[in-house]
Amino acid sequence: MGYMGKILKVNLSTGKISEEPLNMNFAKMFLGGSGLACRILYDMINKDTDPLGPENPLIFMTGPLTGTIAPSCGRYVVCAKSPLTGIWGESNSGGKFGPMLKFSGFDGIIIVGRSEKPVYLSIINGSAELRSAEHLVGKNTFETQRILAEELGEKRISVACIGPAGENLVKYAAIMNDGGRAAGRTGMGAVMGSKNLKAVAVFGSQKVPLADEDKFIEVAKEAHTIVKEAFNSEMFKQLGTGAYVDLAQEMGDMPNKYFTLGVFENASKISGSTMAETILVRNRACYGCPIGCGRVVKIDEGKYKLPETDGPEYETLCAFGSLILNDNLEGLAYANYLCNIYGIDTISCGSTIAFATYLYEQGKISEGETSGIKLKWGDIDTVIQLIEMIAFRRGFGDILAEGVRRIGEKYDARDYAAEVKGLEIPFHDPRAFFGMAICYATSPRGACHLNGDVYLVDLGQEVPELGIVSGDRFEEEKKVEVAIKSQNWRTVYNSIIMCQFCNPPAEIIAKLLTYSIGQEYTVEDLDLLGERIFNLKRILNNKLGVSRKDDYLPKIVLTPLKEGGTEGRVPNIGKMLQKYYEIRKWDYKSGKPTKEKLKQLELDKLQI
Ligand code: SF4
Structure with missing residues (x-):
């Protein structure tokens, strides 16, 4: 069932x-x-x-x-x-x-x-x-x-x-x-x-079979009510995830100028509130979602004219906004539209263009290599031109289409490539929430904000029944424990699959699974499932060649900023990793889970 x-x-x-x-x-x-x-x-x-x-x-x-x-x-x-x-x-x-x-x-x-x-x-x-x-x-x-x-x-x-x-x-x-x-x-x-x-x-028109439909409906209704009444749900409904822009700037969580600047003074021009006052037509919800964080925007005239279409969410507002110091919301929405129609990840795309701009400014990339294009901060029109070139792998776009890591290798700047395991770092700065530093360094798909979201925990999105509680955002050792628990919990989410903006109590989720599948689930069972699946992804990665050396953070996000919400702060990632391996029971030299851990999780029969 x-x-x-x-x-x-x-x-x-x-x-x-x-x-x-x-x-x-x-x-x-x-x-x-x-x-x-x-x-x-x-x-x-x-x-x-x-x-x-x-x-x-x-x-x-x-x-x-x-x-x-x-x-x-x-x-x-x-x-x-x-x-x-x-x-x-x-x-x-x-x-x-x-x-x-x-x-x-x-x-x-x-x-x-x-x-x-x-x-x-x-x-x-x-x-x-x-x-x-x-x-x-x-x-x-x-x-x-x-x-x-x-x-x-x-x-x-x-x-x-x-x-x-x-x-x-x-x-x-x-x-x-x-x-x-x-x-x-x-x-x-x-x-x-x-x-x-x-x-x-x-x-299709088949129905999903449920083990106990009556009880399932009862718990699902309760979950809907709780989620609907949550403060974040109303905020995301009204302003989208862009609601977070102003607070993110204040805390130093929103990266500016390719992770090198603490404050972007014009950030509010690209916030969810500004969008609501200007180009927003209405909100939009995924199937069965009481929140509806999706934006529908429209631009009636000018060079960024757009039909009614999906608007940018928080990550995209950073990718084509603060990361490149662009405060033109209409241009940003147009860049988002191009990524949607060409089928491009906005996080990796924005990060790659910003990295190229950074290297161009440093003189590591010359105009001869950019197909004659001058890369400048704040220039959304060049970004729009580059997105087209990336989609069709034209000229300089062919290099950009390879992502940040390969650009770092090509221009001898690996330390400054904001990626982990080859995946571009999303836009929650690890200097702002130290728990994100350890999540990025160890997450199975590389730098990932959906496999452990300690920034949200520290902002109050707690799961106390699992020990996922907020605290000093710059704390290191305790944050490792919270990060591990958060990683396990979001791993459960990614398996259910429930949207991470929807946060009913863990017990309710356990009940939903119980009445759906027909097997009793407790919160502890879910915690164990999360740990098992997280370790499964780790041993798959080990099989594919991942080892201790692949758990890192690049220098660019370990360099203290001179101003803003993270001024002078950087996590001690080496110390955090040591603690992380200890708690996870991963071998510090090889980066593999120990045999005892695999046995406990019933993964010991798999060959690494
Ligand atoms: S499911 Fe998640 S992403 Fe989709 S509208 Fe709801 S809150 Fe937004």
């Missing part, structure tokens, strides 16, 4: 489509979402797997609450070996694609091989088919979604697709669904592009 009980398998090389029963033992051990996908992937990839080769599986997965009336559980996750980082890749997205996949009868899809010609996969009410996508080549993600809805004759269909960036194997290409919803991080769009798979279109 809670699961549809079937996985769709598609081999693009042979065209064979088959179904197999969901491995219930895996589901019990790893819940669903990215936990379950990781267990499946574990047996299918190794150090030699080419992320852009046919042998790299691309897995779409849902969770046991996806498609139910539990709040904010309309997400799916897509996982593979990442072409950006070469290790575990995962990215989840909202909208309604996840529920539709379940309504069509499947918990997930495993796609292997490579099609000779461009294709798309349609799954309508349990019937799956590969169809030619030659007419969709070069089409942007919005056009692709519209054409497929018309072609398949079903307006309610949900389409997850790639744009030109995915087709051109931009290393941080996104998979887009339901308008501008993005599975952005770790380059899953490039994996899809490498398979010649343009889109997956799903529609």
Whole structure:
């Protein structure tokens, strides 16, 4: 119960489509979402797997609450070996694609091989088919979604697709669904592009089976009420995640001028409040979400003219705002729109452009190498030009399409590349919340704010029943403990899959799972599940070559700033890592979980 009980398998090389029963033992051990996908992937990839080769599986997965009336559980996750980082890749997205996949009868899809010609996969009410996508080549993600809805004759269909960036194997290409919803991080769009798979279109009308429907509905209603009444929910509904901009600036959490400046005086010009007063049309919610943090914006005239479309959220406001010292909100919204239609992760894209600007200013990149473009802080028009060049890998865009780490290598500036394990650091500065420093250094997909969010904990988003409590944001040792607990908890979230802005008490989540799956879950059980799945991702990474040396923070975010909310502060990451390994019971030399830990988590049968 809670699961549809079937996985769709598609081999693009042979065209064979088959179904197999969901491995219930895996589901019990790893819940669903990215936990379950990781267990499946574990047996299918190794150090030699080419992320852009046919042998790299691309897995779409849902969770046991996806498609139910539990709040904010309309997400799916897509996982593979990442072409950006070469290790575990995962990215989840909202909208309604996840529920539709379940309504069509499947918990997930495993796609292997490579099609000779461009294709798309349609799954309508349990019937799956590969169809030619030659007419969709070069089409942007919005056009692709519209054409497929018309072609398949079903307006309610949900389409997850790639744009030109995915087709051109931009290393941080996104998979887009339901308008501008993005599975952005770790380059899953490039994996899809490498398979010649343009889109997956799903529609169905089956119901998700529940073990105890009456009790489930009762608890789900309670959860909705709690979530709706939370202060953050109302704030995100009114102002989007951009509501955080002013506070983030004050605390030094919002990186400015590529992590090198403590204060961006014009930040309020790109805040959620300014958006609400200027270009905002209304808010938008993913399936079953009582919060509705999504923005719909419109620009009526001028060079940034836009139809009604998805507006930028907090990370994007940083990526094309404070990080490059741009205070033009309309230009920023236009840059966001381009990333949506081309299918590009805004975090990695903004970070890469800002890094190039930083190196250009330092004289490490010359005008000859930038296709004649002058890179200047605050110049959103150049950013817009570069996004186009990245999507189509034109000129200097071809280098930028490789991401921050490769640019750091090319220009002998690795220390200044704001990345961990190859993934660009998102926009919660580790100098502002020391707990984020250890999360970034150790998170399985590289620098990640969705696998341990201590910044939110320190801002009051506590889970006291799990020991996830706030404290001095610059504290080091205690923050390691909180970070580990937060990582385990968000790992559960990413397996359920529940949106991280939705935070009912842990006990309610345990009850939702109990009445959905039909097996008793306690908060402690969830904690153990989170720890198991987190360690599973670690040993998969160990198998792919990750060791102690890959847990680090780059110099650029360990350099104290002269002003702002973090003035003079930097975390002692070496000391924090030592404590982290000790608590996690990971070997400090090899970076691998000890045998005892693996045994305790029932992972000892897996070969690292
Ligand atoms: S809070 Fe925002 S991102 Fe999360 S499910 Fe709701 S609308 Fe989607």
